[in-house]
Amino acid sequence: MDRRKLSVLLRHRGAMAGLALVVFFLLAAALIGLFSPHDPVTWRPGEQHQSASGSHWLGTDNSGRDILTRLFYGARISLLIGVACVAFSAAIGLPLGSVAGYFGGATDAAISRILDILLSFPGMLLAIAIAAPMGAGLGTVILSVGVVGIPQFARQVRASVLSLREREFVMASRALGAGHARTLFREILPNALGPVIVVATLGVGGAILTAAGLSFIGLGVEAGTAEWGAMLHDGYVDPMLRKTLALYSGLAISLAVLGFNLFGDGLRDALDPRSRP
Amino acid sequence: MTSYVVRRLLFLPVVLWAVSFIVFVLIRAVPGDPTTAIVGEKAPAAIREKVRRDRGFDRPILVQYGIYLGKLLRGDLGESYKRSNEKVSAEIARKLPHTIELTIASMAIALLGGLAFGILSAVYKGRWIDTASMTVALAGVSVPVFWLGLLLILAFGSFLPISGNISPEHDVARRTGFLLVDTALMGSGAMFRDALLHLLMPALALSTIPLAMTARITRASLLEVLESDYIRTARAKGATPAGIVLRHALRNAALPIVTLMGLEFGYLLGGAVLTETVFDWDGMGTYILTSVRETEYESIGGAVLVLAFTFVIVNLAVDILYAVIDPRVRYGSAEA
Numbered sequence: 001m002d003r004r005k006l007s008v009l010l011r012h013r014g015a016m017a018g019l020a021l022v023v024f025f026l027l028a029a030a031l032i033g034l035f036s037p038h039d040p041v042t043w044r045p046g047e048q049h050q051s052a053s054g055s056h057w058l059g060t061d062n063s064g065r066d067i068l069t070r071l072f073y074g075a076r077i078s079l080l081i082g083v084a085c086v087a088f089s090a091a092i093g094l095p096l097g098s099v100a101g102y103f104g105g106a107t108d109a110a111i112s113r114i115l116d117i118l119l120s121f122p123g124m125l126l127a128i129a130i131a132a133p134m135g136a137g138l139g140t141v142i143l144s145v146g147v148v149g150i151p152q153f154a155r156q157v158r159a160s161v162l163s164l165r166e167r168e169f170v171m172a173s174r175a176l177g178a179g180h181a182r183t184l185f186r187e188i189l190p191n192a193l194g195p196v197i198v199v200a201t202l203g204v205g206g207a208i209l210t211a212a213g214l215s216f217i218g219l220g221v222e223a224g225t226a227e228w229g230a231m232l233h234d235g236y237v238d239p240m241l242r243k244t245l246a247l248y249s250g251l252a253i254s255l256a257v258l259g260f261n262l263f264g265d266g267l268r269d270a271l272d273p274r275s276r277p
Numbered sequence: 278m279t280s281y282v283v284r285r286l287l288f289l290p291v292v293l294w295a296v297s298f299i300v301f302v303l304i305r306a307v308p309g310d311p312t313t314a315i316v317g318e319k320a321p322a323a324i325r326e327k328v329r330r331d332r333g334f335d336r337p338i339l340v341q342y343g344i345y346l347g348k349l350l351r352g353d354l355g356e357s358y359k360r361s362n363e364k365v366s367a368e369i370a371r372k373l374p375h376t377i378e379l380t381i382a383s384m385a386i387a388l389l390g391g392l393a394f395g396i397l398s399a400v401y402k403g404r405w406i407d408t409a410s411m412t413v414a415l416a417g418v419s420v421p422v423f424w425l426g427l428l429l430i431l432a433f434g435s436f437l438p439i440s441g442n443i444s445p446e447h448d449v450a451r452r453t454g455f456l457l458v459d460t461a462l463m464g465s466g467a468m469f470r471d472a473l474l475h476l477l478m479p480a481l482a483l484s485t486i487p488l489a490m491t492a493r494i495t496r497a498s499l500l501e502v503l504e505s506d507y508i509r510t511a512r513a514k515g516a517t518p519a520g521i522v523l524r525h526a527l528r529n530a531a532l533p534i535v536t537l538m539g540l541e542f543g544y545l546l547g548g549a550v551l552t553e554t555v556f557d558w559d560g561m562g563t564y565i566l567t568s569v570r571e572t573e574y575e576s577i578g579g580a581v582l583v584l585a586f587t588f589v590i591v592n593l594a595v596d597i598l599y600a601v602i603d604p605r606v607r608y609g610s611a612e613a
Contacts, residue, residue, distance in 0.1 A: 014415075117295040120589045121581070124547025129300065129581045132569050133307040209421055213551050216423050217566050229421075236427055236555070243431065250424030258419035265415070 008270040015266020021259025025252075029075040038066035040073040040226045049240050061231075061245050062238050063224075071252055073226040078208050078256060081141055081227075085207035086200050088146030093153025094189075094196070100154070101161030102184045108158075115151045123148040127210055131219040141220050145210045149203050156199045160192035198268045205260030212253050228253045282597050289593060296585045301345050304578040305338070314574055316358040324358065354582065355575030357568070365579040368564065373583060374454030375442055376553070376560035380545045382480035387487035387541065392534075394488075395495020396522060402500060410492060417489030422548045426482040426555035433478060440557035443472045479556040483548050487541040494537050498530040505529075532599065539595035543588045 009015055043063040050060040058067040100111035118126070130144035164170060165188060173187045208228075214220040215229030216236075223230070228249045235246025307314040312329050320328075328334075333341045348355070354365035361368075394414065398407040430439045442456055443449065447468045449459050457476070460468040502508065503526055511525050546561075553562030561580050568576035 113291075117292060117299070120292050120296055120592070121299075121585045122543040122547035122588050124544075124550060125581050125584055128550065128565060128569070129303050129577065132577050133303060133574065205419065209419075212421055213423065216421075216551060217554055217569065219569060232421070232424060232427075236423070242427065246424075246427055247431075250421060250427065253424065254416070254420045257421075258416060261415060261419050 005270045009266055012266040012269060014262045015270070018259045018262025018264070018266060021255055022263060025075045025079060025256050025259065028072045029079055032069065032072035032076075036066065036069040036072065038069040040065060040070045041224065052244075058248060059244050061234065061241060067245050067248065070226040070231060071228075071248055074228045074231060074249065074252060075256070077138075077221065077225060077227040078212065078229075078253070079204075081138070081145070081211045081221075082204040082208040082256075082260070084142045085145040085149060085211065086203040088142055089149030089203060089207075090153050090196070090200060092146075093150040094157050096150070097154030097157035098161050098184055098189055098192070101158035102165055102180070102188065104162075111154070112158075115154050118147070118151050124210060124213055127214055128217075128219060131214055136219055136222055138221055138225075141211050141214055144214065144219075145207050148210060149207060152199050152203060153196065156195050157189075157192055160195055161188055164188050164191055194271045195268075198264055198271065201260055201264035201267055205257040205264065208253065208257050208260070228256075281600055285593055285596060289589070292589050293586060296589065297346070297349055297582060298342075300578045300582045300585075301342060303581075304574050305341070307574055314572065315355075317572075320358060328358070349582075354579030357571075357573045357576045359571055359573055360567075360576075365576050368576065369561070369579055369583055371454065372559065372561050372564045372580075375456065375558065376546070376549050376562065376584075377587075378455045378457060379476065379479055379483065379549055379552070379558060379560060380542070382476055383484040383545055384487065384538070384542065386480055386484035387491055388538075390484070390488045391491020392495055392527075394492035395499060396527070398492065398496040399499035399503065400518070400522060407496075411496065414489040414492045417485045417492075420485065421551075422482055422486065423551045423555045425485055426479070426552055429478045429482055430555070437478055438471075438475045439478065442475050442559050443468070444475075447471060479552050479558050482555070483545060483552040486544060486548065490537060490541060491534060494533050495530065498533045499526055502526045502530045532602070535595060535599055535602065539592040542591045542595075546584050546588055 042065070044060070044065065049062060052059045058071070061067055061070065096111055096115075100108040121129070127144040127148050130147060131140045134140040134143070161184070170183060170187055173183045178187070211220060212227075212229030212232065215227050216233045218233070220229055221227045231249040232246050232253070235241040235244065235249060238245075305311065311332070311334050312325050315332075316324055316328050331344075333344050352366055354369065357363055357365055357368065394410040398410045401407050438444070443460075447460075447465075449456060449468065449472075450463055452459050452462055456472040457469065460472050499522070503522075508521060508526060511521050516525070549560065550562035550565055552558065553560050554566055557563065561584060565577060565580045567573075568580065
């Protein structure tokens with residue numbers, strides 16, 4: 001990113017607000033162990049359903065665990081899931097899309113049709129259909145939500161590669177004797193990454209939302225894990241926790257997703273002057 | 278344009294086939310003995326044997342796929358053995374209208390609200406009303422629908438029904454399966470009102486994300502159109518601001534909004550699963566969820582298949598509509 005784009009980004013109020021939210025959750029996830037004296041997982045019989053107090057700022061849940069501590073540990077799991085899902089989508093979507101865009105013709109047609117078919121499932125439903133036979137677990141979430149995100153990456157990078165492949169520097173690379181693989185991955189792809197970063201940033205937010213949805217219906221992480229979607233569900237089914245656990249875990253999801261959305265929007269505005277409002 | 282429509286229609290069976298193939302693979306990917314997966318551990322030997330023979334589990338996987346496809350073509354989605362021995366297709370036929378009803382209601386709210394906020398934002402660009410609605414719209418796409426449902430329940434739960442499709446004391450004569458239509462056909466104002474009240478909160482919760490998306494795209498699209506020459510001409514001729522927006526600009530700004538509707542419909546079908554869970558709405562979502570809990574794999578597969586088919590067909594309709602309303606669209610073979 002050159003200096004001008006960076007300065008656009010730095011002056012973008014939305015992007016900076018988003019970045020602040022993301023950094024806040026990252027710090028929370030990294031440092032919670034230092035600040036909280038409570039254990040996020042162990043049951044504490046006899047301490048259930050406590051209301052807010054000096055030692056439990058937001059009270060305790062139905063297993064006697066400190067809600068605030070679990071919310072911050074939840075940031076760890078949810079951010080990890082979000083990033084892992086996006087990494088999975090990118091690891092498959094980027095090669096698929098760049099090969100489609102670079103070679104065109106039948107290769108492009110075949111890959112594009114596969115993407116069309118993935119896109120003919122509503123995302124949440126595809127995630128459920130993949131997760132249901134696998135059973136709950138972190139791997140399940142990452143795989144099922146990751147698959148849903150593949151087409152976004154593939155399509156974006158395909159479009160970028162398509163527009164780049166006729167440029168002079170690409171022809172120069174070919175003329176100098178570089179093979180297809182080198183031209184595509186060393187010359188074209190680095191130049192196509194801008195929009196991909198935007199897709200990835202927005203994708204983390206989307207993945208956190210979908211993963212929380214899966215956990216909410218019991219197809220996400222294992223029961224008891226400090227994950228926001230699962231915590232929202234625990235709070236939702238327990239009327240005594242609706243106004244605390246459920247409310248705050250939903251707020252945490254929303255703020256984290258909002259952070260990634262704001263920052264992603266800002267990045268797009270900075271990278272693509274035409275889309276600037 | 279005709280050739281475009283024909284080509285899309287010809288491709289439709291391919292997409293539907295591919296969707297069914299993926300669903301088949303996912304259902305058969307269940308670990309362990311497929312017969313046990315379908316009928317459960319406690320099923321009597323006779324039923325196990327029948328299922329094994331019906332599905333050809335003792336035969337090669339390709340034959341099994343053939344059997345699955347054959348059944349599918351006859352509209353047979355299997356049975357929910359563990360729950361009721363009922364045909365999955367019969368169960369879905371009961372639930373689907375309820376989900377469609379919820380989806381349409383949400384779409385209507387999203388469209389009306391999204392257009393209103395989008396137009397206001399575009400007309401008052403840069404003023405507080407623009408900032409406010411766009412901030413809300415951005416927050417709207419970031420909020421999980423099941424949390425929003427909970428917020429609505431906490432806020433309005435004391436005077437609006439929070440679960441189910443209609444109060445249990447009402448015995449609705451089923452004709453179309455759509456409760457609003459059926460109660461209206463029965464001529465019962467009280468029942469219609471009851472059904473409408475039950476629909477209100479789930480539809481509102483589900484509509485938020487599409488509403489926010491519609492508002493954002495309406496604003497962007499309208500702003501672009503408002504800068505064009507013919508709008509300046511209309512203004513010069515003395516057209517009123519409202520007339521300019523509603524009569525001249527909106528019509529040309531409509532295309533991206535229509536495109537978005539197809540996408541939003543897919544979101545609504547997926548979001549309906551979560552929304553129905555929160556409001557205990559008797560539709561495809563709660564059906565999928567119950568089936569997941571009871572590991573009724575044929576029901577899950579059937580429901581996902583039906584919803585994906587619905588989505589594919591709606592998207593096709595939207596694409597064709599797009600080509601019809603925009604005479605500039607010429608879908609060449611290169612981009613189709």
